[in-house]
Each structure stands twice: as structure tokens, then as C-alpha cells.
Amino acid sequence: MSAVDFCGIELAHPIVNGSGTFDAIAAHAVFGDALLEDFPFSAFVSKTITLAVRDGNPPPRLWETPSGMINSIGLPNKGLAGYLEHDLPKLAALPVPLITNVMGSTAGELCELVAACDGQEAIRAIELNVSCPNVKTGLDIGADPASLAEVMRAVRPQTAKPLIVKLTPNTADVALVAAAAEAEGADAVSLINTLRATAQHPDGSGRPWLGGVTGGMSGPAIRAVALAQVTAVAARVSIPVVGMGGVQRGEHAAQLLRAGATLVAVGTESFRDSAAGSRIARELDRLEAR
Amino acid sequence: MSAVDFCGIELAHPIVNGSGTFDAIAAHAVFGDALLEDFPFSAFVSKTITLAVRDGNPPPRLWETPSGMINSIGLPNKGLAGYLEHDLPKLAALPVPLITNVMGSTAGELCELVAACDGQEAIRAIELNVSCPNVKTGLDIGADPASLAEVMRAVRPQTAKPLIVKLTPNTADVALVAAAAEAEGADAVSLINTLRATAQHPDGSGRPWLGGVTGGMSGPAIRAVALAQVTAVAARVSIPVVGMGGVQRGEHAAQLLRAGATLVAVGTESFRDSAAGSRIARELDRLEAR
Amino acid sequence: MTQAPFGRRRGVLASIRKVGAYHLLEVVDRGGPDPEPGQFYMLAAVSGWGAGTDERPFLPRAFSCMGGSAGRVWFMLEDIGPGTHRLARLQKGEPLWLTGPLGHGFRMPEDGRRPILTGGGVGVPPLVMWSQALVERGARPTLQFGFRDAAHAAVAASFDTVQIATDDGSVGHHGLVTELLAAELHRDPHATVYSCGPPGMLEAIRRMCLEREVPAQLALESGMACGFGACFGCVVPLSGGGYARVCVDGPVLDATAIDHVPAH
Amino acid sequence: MTQAPFGRRRGVLASIRKVGAYHLLEVVDRGGPDPEPGQFYMLAAVSGWGAGTDERPFLPRAFSCMGGSAGRVWFMLEDIGPGTHRLARLQKGEPLWLTGPLGHGFRMPEDGRRPILTGGGVGVPPLVMWSQALVERGARPTLQFGFRDAAHAAVAASFDTVQIATDDGSVGHHGLVTELLAAELHRDPHATVYSCGPPGMLEAIRRMCLEREVPAQLALESGMACGFGACFGCVVPLSGGGYARVCVDGPVLDATAIDHVPAH
Ligand SMILES: Cc1cc2nc3c(=O)[nH]c(=O)nc-3n(C[C@H](O)[C@H](O)[C@H](O)COP(=O)(O)OP(=O)(O)OC[C@H]3O[C@@H](n4cnc5c(N)ncnc54)[C@H](O)[C@@H]3O)c2cc1C
Ligand SMILES: Cc1cc2nc3c(=O)[nH]c(=O)nc-3n(C[C@H](O)[C@H](O)[C@H](O)COP(=O)(O)OP(=O)(O)OC[C@H]3O[C@@H](n4cnc5c(N)ncnc54)[C@H](O)[C@@H]3O)c2cc1C
Ligand SMILES: Cc1cc2nc3c(=O)[nH]c(=O)nc-3n(C[C@H](O)[C@H](O)[C@H](O)COP(=O)(O)O)c2cc1C
Ligand SMILES: Cc1cc2nc3c(=O)[nH]c(=O)nc-3n(C[C@H](O)[C@H](O)[C@H](O)COP(=O)(O)O)c2cc1C
Numbered sequence A, B: 001m002s003a004v005d006f007c008g009i010e011l012a013h014p015i016v017n018g019s020g021t022f023d024a025i026a027a028h029a030v031f032g033d034a035l036l037e038d039f040p041f042s043a044f045v046s047k048t049i050t051l052a053v054r055d056g057n058p059p060p061r062l063w064e065t066p067s068g069m070i071n072s073i074g075l076p077n078k079g080l081a082g083y084l085e086h087d088l089p090k091l092a093a094l095p096v097p098l099i100t101n102v103m104g105s106t107a108g109e110l111c112e113l114v115a116a117c118d119g120q121e122a123i124r125a126i127e128l129n130v131s132c133p134n135v136k137t138g139l140d141i142g143a144d145p146a147s148l149a150e151v152m153r154a155v156r157p158q159t160a161k162p163l164i165v166k167l168t169p170n171t172a173d174v175a176l177v178a179a180a181a182e183a184e185g186a187d188a189v190s191l192i193n194t195l196r197a198t199a200q201h202p203d204g205s206g207r208p209w210l211g212g213v214t215g216g217m218s219g220p221a222i223r224a225v226a227l228a229q230v231t232a233v234a235a236r237v238s239i240p241v242v243g244m245g246g247v248q249r250g251e252h253a254a255q256l257l258r259a260g261a262t263l264v265a266v267g268t269e270s271f272r273d274s275a276a277g278s279r280i281a282r283e284l285d286r287l288e289a290r
Numbered sequence C, D: 001m002t003q004a005p006f007g008r009r010r011g012v013l014a015s016i017r018k019v020g021a022y023h024l025l026e027v028v029d030r031g032g033p034d035p036e037p038g039q040f041y042m043l044a045a046v047s048g049w050g051a052g053t054d055e056r057p058f059l060p061r062a063f064s065c066m067g068g069s070a071g072r073v074w075f076m077l078e079d080i081g082p083g084t085h086r087l088a089r090l091q092k093g094e095p096l097w098l099t100g101p102l103g104h105g106f107r108m109p110e111d112g113r114r115p116i117l118t119g120g121g122v123g124v125p126p127l128v129m130w131s132q133a134l135v136e137r138g139a140r141p142t143l144q145f146g147f148r149d150a151a152h153a154a155v156a157a158s159f160d161t162v163q164i165a166t167d168d169g170s171v172g173h174h175g176l177v178t179e180l181l182a183a184e185l186h187r188d189p190h191a192t193v194y195s196c197g198p199p200g201m202l203e204a205i206r207r208m209c210l211e212r213e214v215p216a217q218l219a220l221e222s223g224m225a226c227g228f229g230a231c232f233g234c235v236v237p238l239s240g241g242g243y244a245r246v247c248v249d250g251p252v253l254d255a256t257a258i259d260h261v262p263a264h
């Protein structure tokens, strides 16, 4: 496997997990130590953590689409305090570096989250999930360069750790937003998050199926959109790019790396195969060996 | 079949074609008069016409994706003069009303196109394809409410015929753009156009497969994104909405109608089945009869 | 709780036969440990898993096991959509993807209560496995299975001492299996109820046992993407507020822990 | 030009057999008119058309017909990707979707020129059909088929008077079929060349015939989504500038009309 330096962190190979698509603690309970002996990712990205505890959206939270799925999970999590107390100790014991993903609906919330992560030695990098609506503009923070820049100006000073801005694909020009993140000191950008999507109940009533009404689409169906956005962003910024979206096998990871990504994240495919991460890393390694 | 009134035009049923996904003249040469006896759409939308003749992009122009495809056709067309002289007479003879889709990179170009269509009795409505880049901002005209409003203010006075604004899905808030179109006098909006996407050559070089480098994704893979955007737009505007994106069967059309669309367009499915339009109209009719 | 080997693995279909409305699949699972009653597996066909109605299926599907030991696992499935349809058309010798055994199974009754196993439709398989385990452990379970009609009830023919209810009355009691349970609890409430089946039935049983203060263990179904706690999709509301993940916290949960069984 | 019935229709696989590297499919096409040599069909399996590598295929695939009359059509295909792979695994009696016959076929040679049919790999089927038609019309075509190796060349074994070339020299001429054509034209240039095969071969033949002012009709291949002029995806650059659609303006085009045969 070809080791990778990502923002000063040494990783065994380029394959990480997408936030919210792998729960290392639950998986350890389910699969036992076999999980740790062959951990499927070179770094572990936590589910998005918010300041307050969140239950998440009422079920149903899932809908299967052609070559993909929609999720409307609603970011359930133990909140910052609960994460630090209950999850961090276990995640710190994982055999790979830990990246914590955080989200806040205001710059103030994000600052508090980032500052808390900065104080934790076990957290090697922080990923900002800016796909959440900006209360003032109603747009997602990550959909508009100006609102992202404003948030970054407040957040950047909170930590010297690598700060990764996770971009939303639901915008007119993702490269413009990536450039704003870079200009405001982001150490890396990661993309793509899920495509806004919805589904109607099969009973034909027209009412939404998902408890959260709309959700995000992921999986192979979004792969070609992800490749276009990663290619555009990698061409625009010089900071490292984490590319993701529908990756199922080594060839897909190789394409994102050829497009300029430094790391590749695997999300939905892990639902189909809990060991997809290590399989894809092996396939990528064989491709690059040629 | 339930007849539909669309901007004052009486249509036999709600199923039309998506611009650029059916060539009635070529199909008539291939299939003969059977095409006219069972014409698959209640109105025919022409391929996008531009002022100047365009050859379109160099091949390859197609790439198959999971449950869909990318096209980078590049709007080949005979230009306004060629269209009026060679195509319009034949399209006017079709058994259904004709809607002409036009695109210009400046307001001036669009005005000239719309004015010319206004003068043609056979053209019952005009669809503006605003998914083309605004030379100044680099964004697609349809991706930014302000640039769309500006273009609409110039174009609207050119015609009293129904003016349909075809929106691009590659934007932060499609409902905002739809509202701007409505405010500037659009008679209807149609969406979604294709999702920006790309593909790499299978030789592993990383170079683009498509001659046009990037293209637009369509088909079942984008259906759930289309439903979300049509639902959001129909909830925001009171003008009629033409919904499209991955429609394969009556149930999909019914979902878009339940979301508030007045008409449903079928594009990619016609490539798989040239008579998909009439099949889907029949399936929809059976569903609504229940 | 039996732990699942990490990652999906290949199984091979050993046999498949139709019994009335259901398909009984026997899968050779060489690498697999023995499952416990109430545990489930995530299954998918290795080839042709997609391109059904609406280009589905894509995600694996969850199935309780009906029995399993020495590298063989049994499933009983009803063809209701593209995923079960593809699995029901598997040929002998065809490969399939397996993850499991997953989740927490049934626990023995406490303080000498008699076990009543009340199942509906595809809720029957885990109860079949649990009843065998109970018998092996010297218990004498009462079985009550509800079905839509005779075609669905056919699978229960091989059980001698089972109370059957059918919606259309074609076999046994004409009505809901919950009515049989009510009668049974009325006769002797010193029982632990084990139930699996459609949400409406589980919710009725949850309420019935709550009112009568009878302990009940419900094997829940919920929309699942992963089956091992990764997606947070399979939630059920808890009586104490918030949600539990059916796949890792269940699928068998104490009725009292659940606020209600969501029906959608 | 035979016109295709409007809309896709169901055909049924009558037989399928492997001849070396190729699969020969015989399809019952009850509603279909008789195709002309050089015309093609758009094919897809009715079930399981998807979920192959990268969840493909989705769009139908184009295949020249190798023969066809009285409601039966023959195809020869090489399994090179998810679409051809699925078609190659069709079982006798399985349904498939058909649109066709499509496009313009070959035209008779002018001013008494002798026909030379030079094909490569899966370019062979339309030339087989055209050679039979030519013989029926009293012409005496010269056939030259190029293949990669013996496995690919096996399909030509049933032809007596055919010149074979193989890249690896295992059968016939050790080299390219274009070399055989050069020799043939050197011997007697008063000919019309008919060619179908990989782009590199077609481009070489286009240039050769241009230089020697020998009329040539090329049956082109190009990425296709629809096959009936709707998508504008299947273009080839014209010598007069601009593009033609291979599916409706071709697939058989005069070599002089084409600027170059795109290879990608
Ligand atoms: C723990 C557990 C154990 C189970 N055990 C068994 C068993 O032993 N035997 C058995 O037959 N079944 C069992 N099931 C149910 C089985 O998993 C489902 O029947 C199967 O997933 C249905 O998939 P499908 O593609 O055939 O049908 P689907 O088309 O998925 O339809 C099934 C239901 O899903 C919903 N739905 C419809 N379309 C979609 C969509 N696009 N995306 C998401 N949801 C949709 C609807 O409510 C529909 O009724 C179990 C489920 C769980 C969670
Ligand atoms: C008019 C015509 C007649 C033909 N006649 C025959 C015939 O008689 N017999 C025969 O065997 N074949 C014939 N072909 C070729 C046949 O259509 C292709 O082999 C087939 O479409 C390949 O599909 P696939 O899925 O098997 O392979 P693909 O995976 O589609 O690969 C085939 C080629 O397509 C490109 N490609 C790879 N991936 C993609 C993608 N995702 N999207 C788009 N392109 C991609 C690559 O260049 C690759 O080499 C004909 C083609 C045409 C246009
Ligand atoms: C069930 C689910 C939950 C997710 N949760 C999060 C999350 O909490 N935070 C986040 O930044 N991204 C989240 N994502 C987005 C993924 O990290 C990833 O960006 C996206 O799914 C595209 O990758 P994929 O196609 O490989 O899944 C989630 C995706 C899914 C499917
Ligand atoms: C090959 C192709 C060409 C297209 N050409 C045009 C066009 O010229 N003008 C336009 O407004 N939309 C064009 N579209 C977009 C379609 O009209 C439609 O908006 C989109 O494909 C989504 O619908 P579908 O999934 O049913 O195809 C084209 C789509 C395809 C696939």
C-alpha cells in the first residue's frame, strides 16, 4: 500500500470513510477484534457531532433509489459533551488516526465545537460539515462562498489542527466555494456530500416517505457528479482534496486520485460490505502497482 | 387520457418530450407514418436552437453511468435561419403542438431568437434553455436568480406566446431561481435539466472521455433529485411546472404530478424505447383512472 | 450473542423450494458461526442484484434465520419486491453475499414463565428457531401463527402443536393471531410473550402485554441499509425518548423499552 | 431501406452457441420486417439489464445483423463488457428487447466494379450477409476477414473462399487484413470495397481507397444511446465539415464523405 501524507498526518493508504457511514464502536461490538486487525480505513472520520444532543429524524430514514439510496438521518449524536465523554476514548483506541466531523448552524456553535476538538490530543484533524442551512440566508453555509468565508474567519483561529471543509454539491459552482475555504485558511476540502433528493410514499398519496421529508442521495448514482466536482475543485485549489461519492472499487478511487484528490472516502458501499474500505484499498494498490 | 390545459394550449395528455431527446423528423424517416399515428408526446419540444449554426462537440458524446448516462452533445443545430427554413415546416406538420427551445449566451441573442419564434404561427410556446454559461459571471444564467431576472426583463417583451424557463438543477436553490423567473413574467418553468458530470477514459490515463470534457447526467439515477426540485419549485411558484428527470413509467410521472407539476417530460427513456412516451401516458392514465 | 465475521462473505444456495406463498432457502455458509434464534443476516445475490423494478435492488436485504448450524442457514422469504424477488429466483449452486449472524436474539423467560410464541407471516421463521431451542432447553412453548390465507399458512402445516389464525378464516381461527394471544393470556398470564411479524401486529401485542404487565420480547423489522450499526437508518422510538437502532440494539427488544412500533 | 416498426418490441432467443471467441444468437422476431445487409438493431435483455460491472448496462446495445428473414434474425457478438456479457448469457426462450432494422445498408457496386468485402472481428457479420446478397444477385465477392487469433478466426471456418489474416499468424496471413486488401487492389483496382470493423482498420482502409481512388462503403461503429437519431451521440466527422449521425445517416457511409474514422 502506498502511504499518504495528509496535512502532516501519515496514513497507510488513501482510503478513509465518509462521515456518518461507519460506526467503529458499533462495528467493534458486532464484529469483534477482527475489525481492528483489518481496520478498513487508514483514518476514521466520526459521524457529525453537534453541540446539543440530537435524536435525529423520525423513521423512515432510508429510501432505495436506482443504483443508490437517500438518507434522511438528521445527524443523531450524543452532542459535544456526550461525544467527548463516551465515544472519544474508544475512538482514540482505534488503530488509525481520528478525524472528528462537526456541524453548527451558527459560527458561534462551530467555534465552540472546534475549540473543544482542538483541546483533544486524540483528534488529529477536524472536518467541518457545512451542508447545514444558514439560519439567515436559508441556504446551506457551504452553498454560498460569502457565508462560508464568514464562518471560516470565526472558526480558523480556534485551532492549529488540520481543518477540512466538507463541501455540499448542492450549489452552482463548488470550485468557487472551495476557493473561498482555501482563502480563509482551510487546510483541505472534502467533497461530495449527498445530493438533495426526496421520495414519495409507495401508497400513491404523494406524501413524503422520509420522516425528514427530504434527504441526501448517495451511492454509484452520484459517482459521475462527484468526479466532475472533485476534478473542478482540485483544479482550482492547491490544498489537498478528499474525494468521495459512489466509490465501489479501486478503479473509482483511482479516478478521483487522477482527478487530483489526495484521499478517497468510501461511504454507501460500506453498507453493502462492511470490509469495502480494505477491499478498495487493495484493489487501488494493485492498480497503482501496474 | 385526461386532457391538459397548459398555458392555454390544449394537450391530449401530460406527457411531452424533453428537449434534445427526440428528433421527430429523423424518427419519421426511420419509423415511417406509424410514428405520426401514435405520436408518443402530446406536444413536441424541439432540440435547443441557437442563433448560429453549431456542429456540436467532438465525439465521444456519450458515457453510460449506473442507471443513467452522461451526454456532452454540445447543442448541434442548424441555427435559427436553418431551423426556420428546414425544420419548422416539417415540425409544424406534426399531429401535436410545437414548442421551440432556444438558447443564447447573451440577452441580445435570446431576444432575437424569441422574436423570430414569436413571428411563427406554428410555434405555440417557447422554452428558454438557461443552462448555458453567462459570459460575464461564468455561472449558468439559470443558476443565479439575478442574472436570470436580467435576461427575462429583456426577453419577455419579445413575445406574447407562452414563455417557459427551463431551469438548471446545478444551483444552490432552484426554487429561488424559479421565483425570479415567475416574477419576471415567465408563463411556466420546466425542470430538471441534466446534472453536471464527467467521466475518465477507461485507459486509466485520467484524461476525459467526453470530447466536451464535462456533460450532463440524466436517467433514473437523477429521478429522486428531480422529484425534490420539482416539489420545491411547485411549492414556491403558482405558474405551471413541467417536471422531468429519469421518468421511466407512469408511476414516476404520477409522482411529479402529485408534487405539483402540470406536465411531465420524458427524455432518456425514449432512447431505450422510442415509444416510451405513449406507454408512460397509458400507464399514467390507468393509474389516474383508479 | 454470536459475533458475525467481519465483511460480507460468499454463501452458496444449497436448495430452494416453495411452500405455499413462501420460499424456503437453504444456504451453505462455510465460514459462518452458528446463529442464535432471533438473529438475522443481510443477504444479496452476487449476480444480477439490480435492474429489477425501478432498477432495484441495490442495498442488501435483512432476513431472520429460521435455523442454522454446521455451516448451513435456513431462510423463509416472501416475494414482495425486487430484492426478495431476485432471491426467490436464485438457482441451486448460485452464490450470494451474506453478512451475519447479526443482532441480539431472544432471551429465556424469567422466573419460570411459560413461553408463548406469537408470529405473523414472515415473523414466523425466528419463532420456529426459538421454539426448537426452547424445547431443547426443556421448555414447552405455545406457538400461535397468523397468516393471510391458506397459501401463507401452508408453511405451518409441518408443526403439530401450533394454533393457526388466518385473516380469511381458510385455516384455523378466523381472525387475528392477537386474538389467540389474548385468549392464551386470559387463560394463564404467567407467561413471556415472544413475537415477530408485521408492525401492526407487534404494536397490538406491545400494548396488550403492557396493559397486562406480561413481559414480551419483540423481534422488530425496520428499513435497513447496513445491518451493523453504520447507517443509523433502522431506528425505533424508545419509551424513554430518543431512538434505538433495531440492527445493533435489537432486533429483539423488550416491549417495555419501545415507545411504539412504527408502521409505515 | 427497410423501415423499423415504431417502438421497441419483444423478441425471443431461439438459440445461442459459441463459435471460438464469438456467440451466435438466433432471435425470433415475429413482428419484424426482413433487414438489409449493413442494417443494425438495438438490443437489450428484458430481465437483468443492469447490475453488471459498474451497475451497467442501462442503454440498449447496437449489433449489425448477420442474416435475417421470415421473422428470424442472427447476430454474432463478442463478450467485451457488461452489455455483451449479459446478452451472451441469454438462455434459449429468454425475451429480449429489439428495435430495428435500423440505418442504411450497403449499396451495389457501380459501373461493374467487383466487390471486395474486408472485415475485422465483429465487423464480419454484416459482410457475411452482404456477400450472400451479392452472390444471389450474381456478383462474385472477394472476402477478407481479419482476426486477432485462431479463437476469433474459428467463426470464418465455415466459409470456403475467404482470405483470413490473424494478428498472431495462427491462421492464414500473419498480419493485418488491410495488407490483404492492398494486395487485392494492387492486383485489380477496379473494385468497390465494403468494410466493417475496428476504427483503426476502417481509417486505414479509408485512406488506402482515397489514395487509390477506389470507391469504398464503410459500415461504422460509434457510441450509441438510441439508434434512431434522437440523441445526436453517434457522430462521425464529415470531409465537408460538421458531423453525420452514424445511426440515421449511416451506418454505411461512403469513405469519401468521412473526414476520418474517430478512434477512442
Ligand atoms: C430484522 C429483519 C428480519 C426480517 N426477516 C424476514 C424474513 O425472515 N423473511 C422475509 O420474507 N422478510 C423478512 N424481513 C423483511 C425483508 O427484509 C423485506 O421484505 C425486504 O427487505 C423487502 O425488500 P424487497 O426489495 O423485496 O421489497 P421492497 O420493494 O423494498 O418493499 C418492502 C417495503 O419497503 C418499502 N419500500 C418500497 N420501496 C422502497 C424503496 N425504494 N426504498 C425503501 N423502502 C421501500 C415499502 O414499505 C415496502 O412495503 C426482515 C426484515 C428485518 C428488518
Ligand atoms: C452500428 C453498430 C454495429 C455493431 N455490430 C456489432 C456486432 O455485430 N457484434 C458485436 O459484438 N458488436 C457490435 N457492435 C459493437 C457493440 O455495440 C459494442 O460491443 C457494445 O455496445 C459494447 O457494450 P458492452 O457493455 O459489452 O461493452 P462496454 O463496456 O460498453 O465497452 C465497449 C466500449 O465502450 C467504451 N466504454 C467503456 N465504458 C463505457 C461507458 N461506461 N459508457 C460508454 N462507453 C463506454 C469503451 O471504448 C469500450 O471499449 C456494433 C456497434 C455499432 C455502433
Ligand atoms: C446514511 C448516511 C449518513 C451520512 N451522514 C453524514 C454525516 O453525518 N456527516 C457528513 O458530513 N456526511 C454524511 N454523509 C455523507 C457521506 O459522508 C458522503 O459524503 C456521501 O454519502 C457520498 O459518498 P458515498 O456515495 O460513498 O456514500 C452520510 C451519508 C449517508 C449515506
Ligand atoms: C442526449 C441528451 C440531449 C439533450 N439535449 C438538450 C437540449 O438540447 N436542450 C435542453 O434544454 N435539454 C436537453 N437535454 C436535457 C433533457 O431535456 C432533460 O431535461 C434531461 O435529460 C432529464 O430528463 P431525463 O432523465 O428524462 O432524460 C438533453 C438530454 C440528453 C440525455
Ligand code: FES
Pocket (backbone or CB within 6 Å): C223, C224, C225, C226, C227, C228, C229, C230, C231, C232, C233, C234, C245, C246, C247, C248
Ligand atoms: S441498518 Fe444501518 S444502523 Fe441499523
Ligand code: FES
Pocket (backbone or CB within 6 Å): D223, D224, D225, D226, D227, D228, D229, D230, D231, D232, D233, D234, D245, D246, D247, D248
Ligand atoms: S445513436 Fe442516438 S442519434 Fe445516433
